[in-house]
Amino acid sequence: xxxxxxxxxxxxxxxxxxxxxxxxxxxxxxxxxxxxxxxxxxxxxxxxxxxxxxxxxxxxxxxxxxxxxxxxxxxxxxxxxxxxxxxxxxxxxxxxxxxxxxxxxxxxxxxxxxxxxxxxxxxxxxxxxxxxxxxxxxxxxxxxxxxxxxxxxxxxxxxxxxxxxxxxxxxxxxxxxxxxxxxxxxxxxxxxxxxxxxxxxxxxxxxxxxxxxxxxxxxxxxxxxxxxxxxxxxxxxxxxxxxxxxxxxxxxxxxxxxxxxxxxxxxxxxxxxxxxxxxxxxxxxxxxxxxxxxxxxxxxxxxxxxxxxxxxxxxxxxxxxxxxxx
Numbered sequence: 001x002x003x004x005x006x007x008x009x010x011x012x013x014x015x016x017x018x019x020x021x022x023x024x025x026x027x028x029x030x031x032x033x034x035x036x037x038x039x040x041x042x043x044x045x046x047x048x049x050x051x052x053x054x055x056x057x058x059x060x061x062x063x064x065x066x067x068x069x070x071x072x073x074x075x076x077x078x079x080x081x082x083x084x085x086x087x088x089x090x091x092x093x094x095x096x097x098x099x100x101x102x103x104x105x106x107x108x109x110x111x112x113x114x115x116x117x118x119x120x121x122x123x124x125x126x127x128x129x130x131x132x133x134x135x136x137x138x139x140x141x142x143x144x145x146x147x148x149x150x151x152x153x154x155x156x157x158x159x160x161x162x163x164x165x166x167x168x169x170x171x172x173x174x175x176x177x178x179x180x181x182x183x184x185x186x187x188x189x190x191x192x193x194x195x196x197x198x199x200x201x202x203x204x205x206x207x208x209x210x211x212x213x214x215x216x217x218x219x220x221x222x223x224x225x226x227x228x229x230x231x232x233x234x235x236x237x238x239x240x241x242x243x244x245x246x247x248x249x250x251x252x253x254x255x256x257x258x259x260x261x262x263x264x265x266x267x268x269x270x271x272x273x274x275x276x277x278x279x280x281x282x283x284x285x286x287x288x289x290x291x292x293x294x295x296x297x298x299x300x301x302x303x304x305x306x307x308x309x310x311x312x313x314x315x316x317x318x319x320x321x322x323x324x325x326x
Contacts, residue, residue: 036141040093048210054189054201055220064088073265077125080109086214087227097312100135101297124273125266148176152193156283159196164308255291
């Protein structure tokens, strides 16, 4: 019997080899590295957020400030039902010697409540909440994401991508989430506050991701709707002198000896309640000025957080401070 077993061993081995050859899947192809960026827009797109938007109605769809075909702030409440709700996210790129500061702003014509607005005090015309992705320039083509700051109503919240970020004037609320290279954020139904950690969203859910063209959600439950990135500098910033009743902005304040509007002009359910990207007055304390979060982000970041990497305040690219003369 031993002799017979030795006789069959080569055939058993051959059959086993053929079985493995046919049944073991080939290893997955190696993912190709991202091509090096050729513009600042490439970096903005690389880190453009995945947005989990709670949605009870089309009032929760993100869109353009001029969704109604004009740059007037105090007619947006009335025009929301018939306006173009194609998805837009406003974006800004600022660079220092050591970091990229990528700012993304989401606009909704209505900030509203589950209750009828006539019976609540939580509604107002226009709504712009924002987030900032801070990227450390570590020598790789797109750098390394370091921190995420999100705005929810009256608070800026700090999240980190790695342990090199620790508490400054803001405490670290936890680790931010990435989908590929894209930070994931959760946006409230009705009030549209932005958060960097998973949270339960009321009613439906629209998932927005960056694309070449914006899309309008077909319903309040959509798994993949594309938004278009639009430059803050080329649009909103160019309208900053349009202040007053019937204009786009209102509530002037002084920044670097220049007058800027803090808010969008709005009349419905409260006056001028929604801030422009450079008008946020949250979490600035006694060290920062209104506007620093957007206009001087290196100064704000050095206040909000402590980091173990270099942190330069010398700007390579900051067209806003250039325009303001400082």
